[in-house]
Amino acid sequence: MKYDGFNSKQRYIGGPGLWHSQVTALPSLLRALALLVLLAHLVGCTSLNVLSDAEKTAINAGDKTVVLLRIECTIDNQPHEPFRTSAWTGEPIVALGIGGFATIGEPRRAVHRFLSEDSRHAGWTYFVLSSGIYYLAVLGPESDAGNKNIREAPRWRMDIPENTRLLYIGTLQLTGRADGTFLLGGKIIKSANNEEFIVKNEHELAKSLLAGHFPDDGETKTSPMQRWHRGDPIIIRTPRPDSGK
């Protein structure tokens, strides 16, 4: 009788059920562990989620808007990339959600999209939305931002005007703190935001970034997002009939 699982070598030493296992599984386990750690580091290379042809057409036609947002993040007063995927959790430390007419403002998780790798490092992200009123939820910076309920996150109201191709809604500053380390290393990050968030206006930076990627889509408008607090009314507006395009 031979048992090959995990490179075990078994030897019958007599009597019912008396097998001597010479377990040689440890090197295999270490190899698997090393592979996992390597994979964890590799997942840091996230997709940019670039624009589809249909989206480009809709933007050119003025039916959809590129909504640009920047998140600046500090951990223990040191700058930290908000969209860098953690090697230990496989998730970015900031999660975003968007709610609109269909959900009556209740945010649903939004995919992180980036204009370029450099802009991702600098904290710029964007959404492609039709005109209307939306609510942006921002969770983090937290190591487990990917697992938390986005509906509990602080929200901002975004007003996307009609016939706008490029819109900048502000630069949101988030703060966090390191609170211990994971078992295999890596900081456990916890949010240290108070309820008063700062939204900066970096119109010129946003304008030059968008102009570089969308040279034919005209001027960048700025409409700073407005903080929404629990108890404030959710304002909705019927979407244009062609907004589903």
Place this chain on the structure above:
Amino acid sequence: MPTCACSLSKSKNYGDTTTQAYPINSITLTVMFLCILPLLTSCVILPIPTTEGNVLAGKPVTEEQLSFLTPNITTKQDVFERLGNPNVIWEDVRTFAYNWDMRQGILFWAVGAYYSGGMGIEDIPKHYVLLIQFNEQDLVQRFERMVRPSSQSYIDFLKEWVKTPSPQSPPNPLRQKEQRG
């Protein structure tokens, strides 16, 4: 040794049926039961209705509180002052929605699988909505206090109400009584 009194099997004889009881040791039965128990997977969901006493979310609006609402007379400002901020403002159809949830029951659930399991109690909410639509002069056009079915999304519920052709709300009976008094 105690024996189980129940008859567990029958032996049949055609034409002459006889029943033979096989006494089973209760310890054996217990052991058998315990052996089978880890193999069972099941769940129990038991809804238990309760009285509508508990507010789960929002601020309830009673029928009496609506006595001030009179179509074509009450202004949007009056509504703000008496009822506060609405939960939802549907801008282009000039509609306010006030939401609150009352507990209409509790749901007891238990799930067991093999040697593990879990159980809990959840509230069963009843979703109330007060909808008020204004005309272009910001006067109340119509209003209705309703219960939203849990199976219907909130936006579908709102769309359906807005589409419902009832331009004139029935006169407010409480208001009429007050005026007569």
